[in-house]
Amino acid sequence: xxxxxxxxxxxxxxxxxxxxxxxxxxxxxxxxxxxxxxxxxxxxxxxxxxxxxxxxxxxxxxxxxxxxxxxxxxxxxxxxxxxxxxxxxxxxxxxxxxxxxxxxxxxxxxxxxxxxxxxxxxxxxxxxxxxxxxxxxxxxxxxxxxxxxxxxxxxxxxxxxxxxxxxxxxxxxxxxxxxxxxxxxxxxxxxxxxxxxxxxxxxxxxxxxxxxxxxxxxxxxxxxxxxxxxxxxxxxxxxxxxxxxxxxxxxxxxxxxxxxxxxxxxxxxxxxxxxxxxxxxxxxxxxxxxxxxxxxxxxxxxxxxxxxxxxxxxxxxxxxxxxxxxxxxxxxxxxxxxxxxxxxxxxxxxxxxxxxxxxxxxxxxxxxxxxxxxxxxxxxxxxxxxxxxxxxxxxxxxxxxxxxxxxxxxxxxxxxxxxxxxxxxxxxxxxxxxxxxxxxxxxxxxxxxxxxxxxxxxxxxxxxxxxxxxxxxxxxxxxxxxxxxxxxxxxxxxxxxxxxxxxxxxxxxxxxxxxxxxxxxxxxxxxxxxxxxxxxx
Amino acid sequence: xxxxxxxxxxxxxxxxxxxxxxxxxxxxxxxxxxxxxxxxxxxxxxxxxxxxxxxxxxxxxxxxxxxxxxxxxxxxxxxxxxxxxxxxxxxxxxxxxxxxxxxxxxxxxxxxxxxxxxxxxxxxxxxxxxxxxxxxxxxxxxxxxxxxxxxxxxxxxxxxxxxxxxxxxxxxxxxxxxxxxxxxxxxxxxxxxxxxxxxxxxxxxxxxxxxxxxxxxxxxxxxxxxxxxxxxxxxxxxxxxxxxxxxxxxxxxxxxxxxxxxxxxxxxxxxxxxxxxxxxxxxxxxxxxxxxxxxxxxxxxxxxxxxxxxxxxxxxxxxxxxxxxxxxxxxxxxxxxxxxxxxxxxxxxxxx
Numbered sequence: 001x002x003x004x005x006x007x008x009x010x011x012x013x014x015x016x017x018x019x020x021x022x023x024x025x026x027x028x029x030x031x032x033x034x035x036x037x038x039x040x041x042x043x044x045x046x047x048x049x050x051x052x053x054x055x056x057x058x059x060x061x062x063x064x065x066x067x068x069x070x071x072x073x074x075x076x077x078x079x080x081x082x083x084x085x086x087x088x089x090x091x092x093x094x095x096x097x098x099x100x101x102x103x104x105x106x107x108x109x110x111x112x113x114x115x116x117x118x119x120x121x122x123x124x125x126x127x128x129x130x131x132x133x134x135x136x137x138x139x140x141x142x143x144x145x146x147x148x149x150x151x152x153x154x155x156x157x158x159x160x161x162x163x164x165x166x167x168x169x170x171x172x173x174x175x176x177x178x179x180x181x182x183x184x185x186x187x188x189x190x191x192x193x194x195x196x197x198x199x200x201x202x203x204x205x206x207x208x209x210x211x212x213x214x215x216x217x218x219x220x221x222x223x224x225x226x227x228x229x230x231x232x233x234x235x236x237x238x239x240x241x242x243x244x245x246x247x248x249x250x251x252x253x254x255x256x257x258x259x260x261x262x263x264x265x266x267x268x269x270x271x272x273x274x275x276x277x278x279x280x281x282x283x284x285x286x287x288x289x290x291x292x293x294x295x296x297x298x299x300x301x302x303x304x305x306x307x308x309x310x311x312x313x314x315x316x317x318x319x320x321x322x323x324x325x326x327x328x329x330x331x332x333x334x335x336x337x338x339x340x341x342x343x344x345x346x347x348x349x350x351x352x353x354x355x356x357x358x359x360x361x362x363x364x365x366x367x368x369x370x371x372x373x374x375x376x377x378x379x380x381x382x383x384x385x386x387x388x389x390x391x392x393x394x395x396x397x398x399x400x401x402x403x404x405x406x407x408x409x410x411x412x413x414x415x416x417x418x419x420x421x422x423x424x425x426x427x428x429x430x431x432x433x434x435x436x437x438x439x440x441x442x443x444x445x446x447x448x449x450x451x452x453x454x455x456x457x458x459x460x461x462x463x464x465x466x467x468x469x470x471x472x473x474x475x476x477x478x479x480x481x482x483x484x485x486x487x488x489x490x491x492x493x494x495x496x497x498x499x500x501x502x503x504x505x506x507x508x509x510x511x512x513x514x515x516x517x518x519x520x521x522x523x524x525x526x527x528x529x530x531x532x533x534x535x536x537x
Numbered sequence: 538x539x540x541x542x543x544x545x546x547x548x549x550x551x552x553x554x555x556x557x558x559x560x561x562x563x564x565x566x567x568x569x570x571x572x573x574x575x576x577x578x579x580x581x582x583x584x585x586x587x588x589x590x591x592x593x594x595x596x597x598x599x600x601x602x603x604x605x606x607x608x609x610x611x612x613x614x615x616x617x618x619x620x621x622x623x624x625x626x627x628x629x630x631x632x633x634x635x636x637x638x639x640x641x642x643x644x645x646x647x648x649x650x651x652x653x654x655x656x657x658x659x660x661x662x663x664x665x666x667x668x669x670x671x672x673x674x675x676x677x678x679x680x681x682x683x684x685x686x687x688x689x690x691x692x693x694x695x696x697x698x699x700x701x702x703x704x705x706x707x708x709x710x711x712x713x714x715x716x717x718x719x720x721x722x723x724x725x726x727x728x729x730x731x732x733x734x735x736x737x738x739x740x741x742x743x744x745x746x747x748x749x750x751x752x753x754x755x756x757x758x759x760x761x762x763x764x765x766x767x768x769x770x771x772x773x774x775x776x777x778x779x780x781x782x783x784x785x786x787x788x789x790x791x792x793x794x795x796x797x798x799x800x801x802x803x804x805x806x807x808x809x810x811x812x813x814x815x816x817x818x819x820x821x822x823x824x825x826x827x828x829x830x831x832x833x834x835x836x837x838x839x840x841x842x843x844x845x846x847x848x849x850x851x852x853x854x855x856x857x858x859x860x861x862x863x864x865x866x867x868x869x870x871x872x873x874x875x876x877x878x879x880x881x882x883x884x885x886x887x888x889x
Contacts, residue, residue, distance in 0.1 A: 327627060350693040351625045377652045378624035384694045407648075413627065414645070416652070488653045 009181060010188030012171045013037070017189070019167070028149055030193040031272060034186060035124075035143050036102075036168050038279040041182045042094070042127070043102035045285075049092045053084070066107045071098035093287045094131040099123070102169075109165035116165070117158040121145050132288050139279065142272045183248075183284040190243050190276065206323040206374070207409050209449040211246045213419065214372045215253040216458045218319040222370040222423055225462045229257035230318075237317040239298045239361050240324040241266030244277035247291075248284050250321055265317070266293040267303055299330055299356050301341065306364060317364050320371035324357035326413065327376055332356070345389045354379045355389045362398070362422055370400075371422045376415055377404070380487040391485040394431070394477070398422050401432040401461055404489040406440040408447040418489070421461065430474045434460050435493040439471075470495050540564065540571035543772075543781045548575060552768035553732050554754060557740040558747040558791065559772035563779065565740040566591045568772070569706045572738070576701065586702035586735070587695065589686050597682045600658065601672075610670045611647070611658040612678065623655030625692040626685075634684045637719045642673055644681075676713050680720075683708040687723055690731075702736040703727070709743050714808050715864045721749040728754075732766065740772070744798050748813045751784075752854070792821040796882075797889045803875055807866040812853040815874060819850070822885070838880040849873065 017033055050070055051058045059072040074081060085095045098104065100123030108116040124140040151157040172182075191205060221230040233254055238247045247264045254261050264286075268274040274295040281291045296302030306315055330353040337347050341363040348355035354375050365371045379386060380402065393399050401421035408414045416437060436457050440447045460472045467473045475492045483491055526536035538546075547555055559565045569590045576585045596617055602609040614620075628646055642661045645668065649657040659681070662668045673681070689695060690703065709720050724746075728737055741747050747769075754760055754767040769784040771791055784791065795818045802811050819831035826833065832847040840846050853870060866874065881887075 327625060349625075349697070351691065352694075376624065381653045382624060382694070383621065384698070386694075413629075415627070415648070486653075488651070490651050490653075 009172065009185040013185055013189055014192045016167050016171050031142050032164065033168070034189060034276060034279065035140055036165060037182060037186055038283055039105070039123070040102040040172065041283050043096060046092060046094070046096050047101065047103070049088065053087060053091065068098050068101050068103045070101065071104065074098050089133065093133065096131055097126060100126055106165055106169035109162040109169065112159065112162045114158055116162055117145055117154060120161065134288050136278060139275050142275060186280060186283050187245050205242065205411060206246055209454060210323065210374060210409060211249045212454055213457055214246060214321045214374070215249040217372045217421060217461055218250060218321055218370045219253045219257065219259065220370070220462055222368050223427055229254060229259050231259050233259060233318045234262040235265060235315070235317045236261060236319045237265045237361070237364060238321050239267045240322045240357065241268050241277055241293065242273055244280045244293065246321050246323065248280065250319060264291045266291070267298050268293065268295060269297050271295060298360055299353055301339070301360070315364055316366035316369070318366050318369045320361045320365055320369065321373070322357065322361055323374040327352040327354055327378065330356060345392050346385050348389065349385045352378065355386055358420070359389065365422065365424050367424045369424065373420050374417050375420060377418050380418060380489065387485065390487065394480060394485050397426060397429055398424065399431055400426050401434065402487055402489060403434040403457060404437045406437050406447050409449070411446070428464070428474070430476050431480060432461065432464055432472065432474050433489055433492045434472045435489050435495055438495050538779050538781065540568050540779060541575060543568060543779055544571040544575040546781060547572060547738060550768055552766050553736050554728060554763060554767040555736070555738045556747065556750055556754065556767065556769045557738070557772050558744065558770070559740050559742050560774065563772050563774040565706050565742065565772065568740065569704050572704055584699045586704060587690065587699050588704045589708060590706035593686055594679070594682055599678065608670070610672050611660045612681070613658045614656050616654060619689065620655035622689060622692050622695045624652065625694060626688050630691070631684060631688045634687045635681070637723055638680050638716055640677065642671065642677070676710070679710055679713065680716060683720070687727065690727065700735055702738060703731065704738045707741045707743065709746055714745070717743070717745045717808070717810050718749065718864065721746055721753065724750060725753055732763065744794060745810045745814060748817050749810060752813055752817070792818055793887060793889045796887050799878055803878060807871050807874060808864050809853065809866050811866065811874065812850060815877065816850050816854045838884045840877060840880060846873070
């Protein structure tokens with residue numbers, strides 16, 4: 001599928017959003033829009049599979065017949081429905097009643113049917129509870145079709161929904177129904193909404209370029225990165241997964257390079273974002289058994305799956321990625337101090353949960369796994385509790401690579417961030433520092449990393465050279481110890497151009513020469529003054 | 538007494554909330570230094586608390602960028618032992634603290650190239666798109682610095698190692714009558730969050746700030762939690778010797794000062810918070826006359842509708858939501874204010 005198409009679809013959708021949102025704030029509009037795209041995706045996918053399944057039995061309707069072919073088939077073959085649905089569950093892992101298919105919803109919208117709102121509501125409930133083997137409870141919980149934002153009376157709301165859905169239906173009709181197109185358009189929209197509403201909505205959005213770097217790093221073989229992408233990943237975790245794009249990115253990276261991925265796991269605290277993530281997974285053609293997204297607090301470790309007390313059942317992940325909220329205020333307490341994730345390191349300070357997130361993830365990292373996490377630079381050099389945690393990680397030889405990135409890469413903050421790569425077991429006992437802070441494409445509001453910049457970072461990590469001038473260096477543990485376990489990148493890799501060497505002897509000779517000339521000039525000058533009868537200088 | 542003796546007295550006081558009104562040029566800043574030295578000497582030379590004083594303000598230096606025709610004006614932050622806590626401060630946190638003052642400008646924190654050195658400077662601008670640096674007024678600058686410190690106070694890595702006290706020496710300059718309520722609000726907020734764990738000492742030369750805080754802590758709606766834990770003092774300089782007296786003993790001197798402040802305000806500009814001072818003055822006179830209620834004084838000075846007027850005074854000095862209103866006194870309130878003040882003077886003829 002041409003990338004141009006994806007971009008165009010994304011843009012078409014964004015234009016619709018721009019036209020329609022008017023009365024609504026960007027956040028709520030985003031949720032409606034994304035849900036509809038999700039429904040359209042599920043429907044198209046389902047209809048295509050049904051057509052294949054039924055073959056020549058799939059009804060062919062006249063152009064002016066606006067019913068869905070599947071509803072016609074359901075009416076004519078009542079006795080076969082059960083068998084058909086069973087078959088569909090096996091093939092595409094879900095079923096959708098004909099009335100709830102996007103094509104029917106869009107048709108109701110087109111004719112401004114008064115039944116639209118009720119049908120849509122029932123459809124959402126149906127998808128949450130019955131479509132899939134596992135339920136997706138609350139998937140649309142944030143979509144309030146009876147919200148005042150849509151209109152004062154239910155009639156007004158119905159009308160407004162007709163309007164929105166018609167626009168979306170028209171806008172996306174001409175685009176291909178291929179999986180990735182809609183999935184990517186969905187992510188494009190999330191990105192656009194994040195950029196548009198800045199700080200608040202930008203929180204959960206990891207810029208694509210950073211997502212790419214993390215994905216490429218963790219997909220490489222942990223022990224021998226230079227051998228390339230590892231073949232088999234059982235479990236991958238993002239413990240602050242947002243809309244899930246980072247997880248999808250890692251999975252895609254591995255699959256595109258011939259590897260296999262068992263299951264991906266994500267945890268997200270914000271309910272809306274959690275639902276976005278679940279939809280995002282399905283939109284990218286994932287079967288419901290291939291992912292597990294949990295809604296809950298990571299620092300409090302709400303996920304029962306990760307709280308297994310039996311060591312033999314402990315969850316371990318081959319790859320862990322995360323872009324947790326930066327320097328989040330949290331509430332460390334005595335109970336947390338005893339928590340198995342933190343007790344041998346100490347608690348991160350109240351003002352910044354950065355290390356708490358890091359330790360959470362690290363606890364679940366498999367011996368042969370790689371973890372890459374985006375954090376603010378402060379974790380590299382701050383004193384106090386953070387210094388203790390950092391020192392222990394270094395002494396245990398768990399910090400593999402420190403990558404410094406340029407500032408202004410995020411929508412939500414201008415601060416420069418770094419990527420830490422951690423491993424439970426690593427071959428070398430040095431730490432690789434990459435100072436990529438000056439390698440970027442400057443933009444008016446945002447800086448961006450281009451393919452070359454990304455490639456340079458990943459390849460430096462992959463091949464681990466001793467030294468790259470003003471860019472990277474492998475630093476021995478003894479040097480880090482001498483620096484008091486301070487990892488501030490500029491202590492080890494300076495980007496400053498070293499000053500030209502000065503040949504003092506040559507300079508000296510030059511000065512002597514100049515002084516000689518000056519003395520001669522003064523003598524001549526004084527000669528003139530003397531002839532004029534004036535005092536010399 | 539010298540500063541050291543006073544510092545020791547404050548250190549030993551039972552109350553956790555200490556409010557000191559200091560007449561001008563008594564040496565408040567020296568007192569905060571003495572307090573620092575004394576507490577350090579009790580703790581093997583290590584800091585036990587954190588401070589906001591003239592030295593804090595001195596860390597912020599305005600840069601006019603004369604060399605480049607003022608194109609890069611900014612507020613420089615000098616490197617100090619506090620710089621290592623800068624990385625805990627986010628722009629967002631600072632914006633939230635600043636929001637009580639409803640600033641007209643936006644700002645950007647410029648980090649040192651070496652990130653360990655913290656924030657190098659702050660650039661102010663009006664328009665987000667182009668971010669053209671602007672100069673802000675001295676008053677705005679002061680408030681920004683104060684908010685910067687309030688944000689820093691929330692950094693527990695700093696305050697947890699030095700967690701015995703906050704010593705705040707006058708966050709407002711006299712230029713800043715407009716924001717006096719907000720500043721009191723910000724201090725009150727700080728007190729609310731911290732008074733159970735640490736001693737909070739506030740010194741001010743601003744009678745308005747002092748009165749509002751005193752009122753909130755001793756008499757306001759929420760004062761129940763603080764009343765017993767609050768100790769107000771007056772700091773004076775007599776024959777080169779500092780005197781620290783509890784407010785009760787110093788009522789007379791204090792209220793003459795109140796009258797003087799109010800008189801000046803009437804001649805120049807009246808702000809809403811002056812009602813707090815007027816009420817305090819009336820209460821002081823009442824207690825001098827041996828009665829508890831200010832309505833008695835209103836009767837004495839022959840104000841009509843005593844009940845109505847005393848309710849108005851209470852309402853105007855107890856308002857909590859000043860944010861949405863002008864800080865200037867409304868014209869109708871102004872005439873009532875002046876009338877009462879003149880009647881006090883007609884009756885008692887205070888010399889000040």
